[in-house]
Amino acid sequence: MVKMTFVEASREALREMMQADETVWCVGEDLGRGSVFGQYLGLQDEFGPDRVADTPISEAAIMGAAFGAAMVGTRPVVEMRFSDFALCATDELVNQIAKARFMFGGQSRAPMVIRKPIGLWRSSAAQHSQSLESWYVHIPGLVVLCPATPQDNYSMMKAAIRCDDPVVYLEHKNIWGMEGEVDTSLEIELGKAAVRRQGADVTLVSWSDTANLCVQAAKTLAAQGVDAEVIDLRSLWPWDKEAVVSSVRKTGRLVVAHESVAVGGFGAEVVATVVEQAGDALRGPVRRLGAPRSLVAYAPNLEDKMRVTEQMIVTAAKETMGK
Amino acid sequence: MVKMTFVEASREALREMMQADETVWCVGEDLGRGSVFGQYLGLQDEFGPDRVADTPISEAAIMGAAFGAAMVGTRPVVEMRFSDFALCATDELVNQIAKARFMFGGQSRAPMVIRKPIGLWRSSAAQHSQSLESWYVHIPGLVVLCPATPQDNYSMMKAAIRCDDPVVYLEHKNIWGMEGEVDTSLEIELGKAAVRRQGADVTLVSWSDTANLCVQAAKTLAAQGVDAEVIDLRSLWPWDKEAVVSSVRKTGRLVVAHESVAVGGFGAEVVATVVEQAGDALRGPVRRLGAPRSLVAYAPNLEDKMRVTEQMIVTAAKETMGK
Amino acid sequence: MSTADHNTKRGRDLLAMMERIRAFEEQACLAAERDKLVLGAIHPSIGQEGVAAGVMCNFNRDDILLSTHRGHGHTLAKGADPLAMMRELLGREGGCCGGKGGSMHIADFGVGMLGANGVVGANITIAAGAAHGLKLQGSDRVVVDIFGDGAINRGPFLEGVNWASVFDLPILFVCEDNQYSATTKTSSVTGGPGAAARAESLGLRATTVDGNDAEAVADITAEITARIRAGGGPEMLHAITYRRTGHTSFDPAGYRPNGESEHEAKTNDPIARQRAVLAGMGLSTDELDAIHAAAQSEMVQVLADAAATPFPADEMALQDVQDIGSPAQEAY
Amino acid sequence: MSTADHNTKRGRDLLAMMERIRAFEEQACLAAERDKLVLGAIHPSIGQEGVAAGVMCNFNRDDILLSTHRGHGHTLAKGADPLAMMRELLGREGGCCGGKGGSMHIADFGVGMLGANGVVGANITIAAGAAHGLKLQGSDRVVVDIFGDGAINRGPFLEGVNWASVFDLPILFVCEDNQYSATTKTSSVTGGPGAAARAESLGLRATTVDGNDAEAVADITAEITARIRAGGGPEMLHAITYRRTGHTSFDPAGYRPNGESEHEAKTNDPIARQRAVLAGMGLSTDELDAIHAAAQSEMVQVLADAAATPFPADEMALQDVQDIGSPAQEAY
């Protein structure tokens, strides 16, 4: 067990993968200086500027070129800086990378990890705060990961780099400094959820930093006599329907919470799937929490109106129990 | 009442709006020749090349420039040719157009209609067949419309051009030739669903061409003794929750069907909302139909595997009734 | 007014504007670092004021400006109210965007400033479109679009400049070349000779100018805008300057050669250079100092006033999203 | 082999390749129009074969090609099997993409052809990346990327060419300029002098050639690829030709000046010109006709064989999506 922050965890995983496999390389803006959040600090010194490549401000080319390089046998780790800027490379990701293997009848692979830091980060405003995980889950061909702890960021980054599919890797900007114990020998199978807390009364399903909020909420709920089970999906595609459905079959109650906009969010998919596969097991109303269909403002009090809070999760959980 | 095809309906509506309001103009590739499906045939002759502007192959600039022109007081109708190509202009649509009004504290408006023909069209393959309506519904600031009949394409195009919000206007490529009677005096309030058939046993919710399929399925169901209500949402944002919820309160049964990929599709939002708002009224399992999370192939038999069929809707409706 | 008087007046105005921009940004940096009142990032243009002042003095209030994340100077020089701007940086009520945009999204439609932009290069197509709209309307207004040297490596540069070229639009593109893109020396990621050559290859006339020489910037921009106003079509101005601060106010910029910034500050400060020009025209040190002092006291007061303003009302979080469809989370 | 023999052999090969491309596309058009066997769109390159043959004869099987929606010729000239290609156009089993891509997405990784593309210009960044990957691997293979004149107005042109320039990559960009973009005369929507000037502004050496002179294309490409293989960095070839058909096989192309295409066919056909070259080298009409006849009979047979092939197995609809996560709709 090693103590690491969230940002150190994926950096260390990346470093080890680069040491183990010389086809792995990183590409993006300002990587030589560690990128915006220090995710690459020291790597250019260690691996040189070819394998930690500083690029022009050309998101479309970063994405497209990494794809071309993946098709000839390298394994790029692509840095998009803020997930918002990745929208400048949507054709490349969605029409090209996600589709090539199928469209070319299986001739190609695109083993790439595409890192897009997501989420609310104090006063970053509307163009630097989005979480669009539900978009990528809707695109066949893509794997979508949302780690929420240092351990998961370590183990999932390794699994993502090993994966032969293109992986959209969504780290939350607000938890770079989060500390935790990391077992560097732990392997995580992509698509398996983490049960962050066992409980009998209500199932809280979440991912990314909101999963951490759910763990907090579960503690508060416990103090109020409600025994919540917290499922951190961590992988949204593939996602662990079995874990969610079997938990709901046990508890009979469901709250889904995420930071992204509620309307059209992945929470709807979770609710719809549970209703389809275990609708008979539900013993109370279902609750879904997400941001209003509004934009993230700069002013801190307005920004806060977009946040799902611990209190909202607690209240929703109690409502499912008729409390 | 005038007989019109689907493509004639929106073209006629556009022509009338251009006659009535000289700030309305059209911008896109090959518009002078009517664009890919004849949506603009004759308009450049009538209104000249300034108001029906032929552009370079520059989707990002088409979208971005139209936005700039909208901010100084014109009302552009933007043609993206195939919705797939619109992905080349995602930053412009999602980070700029959708966000400007809020981000600038209400100083700006972006009255634009962004036309993106969607859907399966024989052997167009993976890069010319997508339907990503659920993406746009998830983006605050955007209106999302999916007309399915000539009447709706006529009346909704007019309403869209009048609307001061940016409107993502999704016409289905497979029904350009669909004929229907059009009442040119009929105004449609955006956000109101059309009840295409009244019924007591099961509610079929859909939009775009799949709504037409539901109407067919309802006929087949009627012959088999099942009285289906067909709701064509036509507008996905805002969407007519009231119409759906009150129908489900009446029938107690719900099938949602759409052509786009089921996982993360807007069908999930409809199911989740119904469960949240009228879960107590459900008297049978809920069914959701959409494409597998796979890609659209060129070979016709493989393409067909991505289609929701009338038979699938009929079967799903009967399953909700335990038949 | 004689030509000499005219020149002196313009020179004085240029200095005053540069001093005001400098003072505004110094106060903004203090607000960020000392007072912790600015919660988001700010990107100072200290040392680049010659471009803002020299370019913008050739545009009218009803002309259109689009700018970047580093846009305080351009915005002030377009005539925006510094108090409304400072309130915006502090996320307050009465900010020019109601506190919803912050520094990176400053806009003041009242003075024709249609927005800074948080996405590098995104303003280029939008600005071309604003010019397109003006042309469709038969307007005689023109557009100026300012972007950084890093932006010329993004696709929208090509698409937007080509668009302006093809539609022959009334727009001046200004590449404000401060030689850095965040932590990267821009020349290391830029193929070919740069902004002017690229614009020329797209059919534009392009001019390069010393951006720290406010007089030269003002002169050349006057010539160019005269051509554009006369229907001569789009042009490019490549103004070379230097980013004296880090990328943001918090960036120590340790990636730069030692002493580079200090050397620039000492030898190539646009304000010092303009003071020398005005001294040459006969202005006294006292007169020049008075311009400085006025700017300082204006902006100290601006920060004090901004800091005394409340945050916006909570309801604003759901306002100005769109006309139809409620933004409220009402799923349950 | 003497130089003269060598020249004759290459000239013959160029003609044979052009005849095969022409015959393949004529059969493909028949399959589309007469037989209704091609269900999607096809974009013929009839009249442009000089570019495909002249460029591609300088690349090896293990070099990399990326191409466009109008890529049959490039793909054949890279060495792909015409039967697998025709099956692909018909959406059949054994098509080079298993019938899943169709004409617009033809790829044959076995001969280094990494894909046509349905999105104009999208191949440019991808091709730059393939060259980047090769360079990282220390490979001596090179990349050729072919795109149309319309593609130079898309952002990825700037980003991809700049990328190749900055990273000094082993890639030849070929702008195959057939003067039209769908129904639009490309010059009417293109600012400045065009592809070569744009590439030069991004730091590339650029060369313009008559694309209907297969010998000239082959000569100049040989020089360029020698430089690229020697580590000289990326270059641009601007090959001017003419699109004789409509945009797709179904497009009557009524937007063109009357007689333009017919005039080109009569005076500027790359095959007729190459026949004349070879006649000048001493080949008889019979020899030349035999090359034509061989190509014709090869491709008639190819179409017959392709048409006799079954559609892919239905299960393929859910194959090759990704390694993890089931694509099946199993929501209920």
Ligand SMILES: Cc1ncc(C[n+]2csc(CCOP(=O)(O)OP(=O)(O)O)c2C)c(N)n1
């Ligand atoms: C599309 C995009 N990519 C990356 C960024 C992050 N970013 C913000 S400013 C900046 C540097 C911009 O350099 P330049 O255009 O020269 O402007 P300057 O900051 O020097 O004024 C970068 C990379 C962004 N905002 N948008």
Ligand SMILES: Cc1ncc(C[n+]2csc(CCOP(=O)(O)OP(=O)(O)O)c2C)c(N)n1
């Ligand atoms: C991004 C994008 N925009 C529009 C289209 C539609 N389209 C297909 S081919 C074409 C014309 C392309 O012209 P050019 O690049 O000159 O190639 P050519 O067809 O002449 O070979 C257009 C506009 C597309 N496929 N992709």
Ligand SMILES: [Mg+2]
């Ligand atoms: Mg810069």
Ligand SMILES: [Mg+2]
């Ligand atoms: Mg062309």
